[in-house]
Amino acid sequence: MDVSKFGEKFTQHSGITQLMGDLNDGLRNPDAIMLGGGNPAAIPEMLEYFKALSEEMIADGSMVQAMTNYDGPQGKNQFIESLAELYSQTYGWDISAENIVLTNGSQTAFFYLFNLFAGKRADGSHKKILLPLAPEYIGYADVGLEDDMFVSFHPEIELIEGRQFKYRIDFSSLNIDDSIGVICASRPTNPTGNVLTDSEISYLDELARLHNIPLIIDNAYGTPFPNIIFEDVKPFWNENTILCSSLSKLGLPGVRCGIIIANKEVVKAIANLNGILNLSPSGVGPALGNKMIVKNDLLKLSDEVIRPFYLNKVKRTVTELQQAIPDSRFRIHKPEGAIFLWLWFKDLPITTMELYKRLKDRGVLIVPGEYFFVGMQEEDSWAHRHECVRMNYVVDDNAMSKGIKIIAEEVEKAYQNA
Ligand SMILES: Cc1ncc(COP(=O)(O)O)c(C=O)c1O
Numbered sequence: 001m002d003v004s005k006f007g008e009k010f011t012q013h014s015g016i017t018q019l020m021g022d023l024n025d026g027l028r029n030p031d032a033i034m035l036g037g038g039n040p041a042a043i044p045e046m047l048e049y050f051k052a053l054s055e056e057m058i059a060d061g062s063m064v065q066a067m068t069n070y071d072g073p074q075g076k077n078q079f080i081e082s083l084a085e086l087y088s089q090t091y092g093w094d095i096s097a098e099n100i101v102l103t104n105g106s107q108t109a110f111f112y113l114f115n116l117f118a119g120k121r122a123d124g125s126h127k128k129i130l131l132p133l134a135p136e137y138i139g140y141a142d143v144g145l146e147d148d149m150f151v152s153f154h155p156e157i158e159l160i161e162g163r164q165f166k167y168r169i170d171f172s173s174l175n176i177d178d179s180i181g182v183i184c185a186s187r188p189t190n191p192t193g194n195v196l197t198d199s200e201i202s203y204l205d206e207l208a209r210l211h212n213i214p215l216i217i218d219n220a221y222g223t224p225f226p227n228i229i230f231e232d233v234k235p236f237w238n239e240n241t242i243l244c245s246s247l248s249k250l251g252l253p254g255v256r257c258g259i260i261i262a263n264k265e266v267v268k269a270i271a272n273l274n275g276i277l278n279l280s281p282s283g284v285g286p287a288l289g290n291k292m293i294v295k296n297d298l299l300k301l302s303d304e305v306i307r308p309f310y311l312n313k314v315k316r317t318v319t320e321l322q323q324a325i326p327d328s329r330f331r332i333h334k335p336e337g338a339i340f341l342w343l344w345f346k347d348l349p350i351t352t353m354e355l356y357k358r359l360k361d362r363g364v365l366i367v368p369g370e371y372f373f374v375g376m377q378e379e380d381s382w383a384h385r386h387e388c389v390r391m392n393y394v395v396d397d398n399a400m401s402k403g404i405k406i407i408a409e410e411v412e413k414a415y416q417n418a
Contacts, residue, residue: 006145022360029363033403034395036365038190039253040226040339041313041394045305046251053291066287073275074267075102079286082293083259090224090299093237099261101270102281106220106246106258110184111143112273113216113242113260117182119146127181132169132204135342135372135388137190137218150375151180154382159331163322165344166334167194171203176211183208186218188229188337191372191390193314195231195336202236209240214266216242221338226250227302228310229337239263247285249339250298250306257285310339310393317341317393317400324408327415342369344388345411349418351386355410364406366391 003011057063066076074080080100087093103109118129131140134152141150153174155167176183183204187196196204201217208215221228223235226249237243240263247257258281260270274281292298314335321332321343333342348355352368359366369388376385391407393400 009145031363033364033399035391035403036367037392038339039394040249040251041309043251043305043309046301049297049301050251053288057287057291062287062291063284066283069283071280071283071286073280074271075274075281076283076286076290079290082290086224086293086298087261091235091237095237095261098264099267101260101262101267101274102286103258103260103270103274104278104281105248105256106218106244107139109244109258109260109270110140112270113182114140114143114149115145116269117214118144118149126179128179130176130180130183131375132174132183132185133167134374134376135191135369136374137186138371138374140184141374152373152375160334163328163331164334165331167192169196169200169204174207176207180211180213182214182216184216184218186220188221190220190338191340191367191369192333192342193335193338193340194333195229195233198234205236205238205241214240214242216244219243219245221249224299225302227307228339229307230311230314231336237261242266247289250302252285252288255285255288256282257289313393314341316397320401320404324404325411327412329415330411339394340390340392342388342390344384346387348387348411348414350414352389355389355414358410359407362406362410364403366407
């Protein structure tokens with residue numbers, strides 16, 4: 001097929017696409033233990049809730065109303081207004097409906113935002129996206145319309161007792177010059193479960209304002225919903241911050257609803273992009289979300305069902321992993337949020353790609369860590385890049401125990417054969 005440069009870039013079968021296909025193939029093996037994907041957990045209470053809510057919305061006509069009408073390019077008004085009130089009341093932020101725009105999933109928001117603030121400018125300059133700390137969310141890597149869109153930096157590694165560790169931004173190496181068009185960080189972070197501290201965020205905010213560039217905070221797992229965050233940190237927003245949230249990790253990835261909170265100029269720009277690319281964002285997720293806010297269920301379920309579910313699960317999984325793999329070279333990133341654990345096998349004699357293959361042969365799917373160092377130079381020889389893997393902790397306890405046992409065996413084998 002003879003295609004454009006755009007076609008070449010966006011139809012390529014990148015390493016991660018291949019891997020994701022591979023992970024998906026695992027689904028065909030009914031016994032596979034799927035620790036690779038990013039699907040939120042099927043929390044029985046939430047599934048029941050969504051079923052009852054959909055039935056109620058069918059009965060009162062609001063579901064059919066949402067399915068049979070286009071909203072405006074900014075997204076469903078009622079939901080936007082409810083969100084503005086919720087954020088102002090919960091956090092005291094000075095935001096109105098003009099500060100919020102919806103997208104078809106937050107992945108689309110990153111496509112818009114990255115290409116809005118980075119890439120070629122009319123004056124011939126080329127701006128990049130600064131990821132202050134890698135590893136970062138793999139989903140950012142391929143959304144740039146141009147190549148070479150990211151710059152990222154090694155984190156500092158703080159070793160924590162109980163064979164844990166935590167990444168911190170190394171501000172001494174963070175170099176911001178005219179080539180940077182925007183700063184972006186996920187908080188909590190996929191893949192590591194890290195949560196940037198309040199002081200890291202306020203320093204990033206200062207740097208962003210100093211250089212007159214926006215700071216994007218990817219809040220897909222954060223507060224006030226779905227609230228899969230276990231650290232007591234302050235939610236952050238101001239006129240220079242673009243806060244991206246989503247209904248996905250609440251348990252609704254199928255409705256594709258992303259939420260951007262930003263200043264009015266950015267909101268207008270995104271609404272225009274929506275108009276051109278989608279006419280309007282989907283209304284079904286927003287109709288569900290709006291009902292949840294009106295019924296006072298959104299924050300209640302996030303606090304009382306979702307957060308405790310994941311917290312309980314992560315504690316259990318960390319304990320099991322630590323018991324199954326006693327090797328002192330094994331550490332887990334401190335689980336501060338999100339739905340993943342980031343495992344570090346220091347001095348592992350094989351690459352994590354090889355470990356991935358060996359685990360896959362035994363029916364356990366994880367993601368090798370190499371892919372998450374978005375924006376790092378190819379020639380960077382930092383060994384740590386090849387020593388980590390990401391696993392989710394959302395599968396049921398039985399499958400998790402079996403998976404952990406197999407991971408422990410393969411890791412031990414790899415260390416022993418060194
Ligand atoms: C950190 C992060 N940001 C954004 C997304 C995109 O989510 P969605 O497009 O479903 O809103 C994900 C999905 O896994 C994620 O982990």
